Amino acid sequence: MKRLLIFVSSAIAIVLLSSCKQEELDYSDFEDNIIATYFQAETLSNNRYILYYYDSTDDASNTIKNDVLTFIESYNDLPLYMVDASANPNVTSDFGAYVDEPIVYVVSHHEPLETYTGSDEITTFISSYSSKEWTYDAFDNQHLSNINDALTINNSDYLLYVYDPSDEQAMSLQEAFLKFAFTKSIEDIYLIDHTTIETIPDELDTISMGNPMILLMSYGVYAEEYYLGSDEITQYMNIVGDGDIYTSLNTLDYDDFIDHHLTNFGDTLTITDDLHLEYYYSPYCSHCNSIKTKMLSFLYYLDTVPYYLINTSSAVGLVKIDDFMGTPSLYVIYNGEVVESYIGSVQVPNFIDDYRQGIIDFSTYQ
Numbered sequence: 001m002k003r004l005l006i007f008v009s010s011a012i013a014i015v016l017l018s019s020c021k022q023e024e025l026d027y028s029d030f031e032d033n034i035i036a037t038y039f040q041a042e043t044l045s046n047n048r049y050i051l052y053y054y055d056s057t058d059d060a061s062n063t064i065k066n067d068v069l070t071f072i073e074s075y076n077d078l079p080l081y082m083v084d085a086s087a088n089p090n091v092t093s094d095f096g097a098y099v100d101e102p103i104v105y106v107v108s109h110h111e112p113l114e115t116y117t118g119s120d121e122i123t124t125f126i127s128s129y130s131s132k133e134w135t136y137d138a139f140d141n142q143h144l145s146n147i148n149d150a151l152t153i154n155n156s157d158y159l160l161y162v163y164d165p166s167d168e169q170a171m172s173l174q175e176a177f178l179k180f181a182f183t184k185s186i187e188d189i190y191l192i193d194h195t196t197i198e199t200i201p202d203e204l205d206t207i208s209m210g211n212p213m214i215l216l217m218s219y220g221v222y223a224e225e226y227y228l229g230s231d232e233i234t235q236y237m238n239i240v241g242d243g244d245i246y247t248s249l250n251t252l253d254y255d256d257f258i259d260h261h262l263t264n265f266g267d268t269l270t271i272t273d274d275l276h277l278e279y280y281y282s283p284y285c286s287h288c289n290s291i292k293t294k295m296l297s298f299l300y301y302l303d304t305v306p307y308y309l310i311n312t313s314s315a316v317g318l319v320k321i322d323d324f325m326g327t328p329s330l331y332v333i334y335n336g337e338v339v340e341s342y343i344g345s346v347q348v349p350n351f352i353d354d355y356r357q358g359i360i361d362f363s364t365y366q
Helices: 002-020 027-033 038-042 059-074 118-130 136-142 147-151 168-182 202-209 229-240 254-260 286-290 292-300 344-356
Strands: 049-054 080-084 103-108 111-117 158-163 189-193 213-218 221-228 276-281 307-311 329-334 337-343
Touching: 027 059, 027 080, 038 049, 038 080, 049 059, 059 118, 103 118, 111 118, 136 168, 136 189, 147 189, 147 202, 158 168, 168 229, 202 213, 202 221, 213 229, 213 292, 221 229, 221 292, 254 292, 254 307, 276 292, 286 292, 286 344, 292 344, 329 344, 337 344
Parallel strands: 049 080, 158 189, 276 307
Antiparallel strands: 049 103, 103 111, 158 213, 213 221, 276 329, 329 337
């Protein structure tokens, strides 16, 4: 009987010791998170995600291996991927060379937003990201202090979230919206406390309808798309899901401006004696395509100055402007003469920004 009790006690002890021992995780347990190359990993998405670079043959990585893999196993707020540096021995990451220590990158719009190198910093990262605070104050770096700043953002697609921190709907949405915002590129989400707005710009008078509100914008232009109240905002977030922020202005094409096209170079300059703009482009021009969304969204809402577009690849005849050098080119025409010119993919967007901010004044021609 005594021997039996000793045997049973030993068996129970073995079971208890076995159950208390933490199971070691291995990289092979996370095949869905492993990316083969640096290039693939660094061009996955415009949105925010986490990259872990490690060397499976190196002690520095193996020391913190179980802590990192345990974190990956339970973390759900952002997509998380891994690259084994030992599988890329002759390749350098665009984020910097891998040297001896594991690295965590928080990536936004293909650029490192945060970097944690070595076991100490990665331990700090794990602690911080395991206990993230979902409060409006925690997103201070994405808050606008002045509502007019929303009109100067040089980004093709972004949203402005207007809220009142004392509002019941805004507080009920707080965690859900901030978790949604956290997954997007830091350049695509901006917040403003409604109580800090002294005067609402005419371009954003939709804000006066109430809050919380999401307004979709492109290159400082309100895209005439908004979502008001918790139900509409929740529906919008569900539709976007893990996709990109996207505005209707980004779908504009040259064909949407067919009534403004001149198909014969002979009609240019003298189409009217009044002040007007003429934009010369080609659908095959890479520089034109790089500013296409900004240019077309600007023209879409331009109602103070007549404008015309000329496709240089299909227009017939010869260019009448003596110093025409190529596309993209924007000319200010008055009395059949070029009075101002903006050439190339730098000057044309700069003109748009200056015009929107009231720096360019056409009153001398009118």
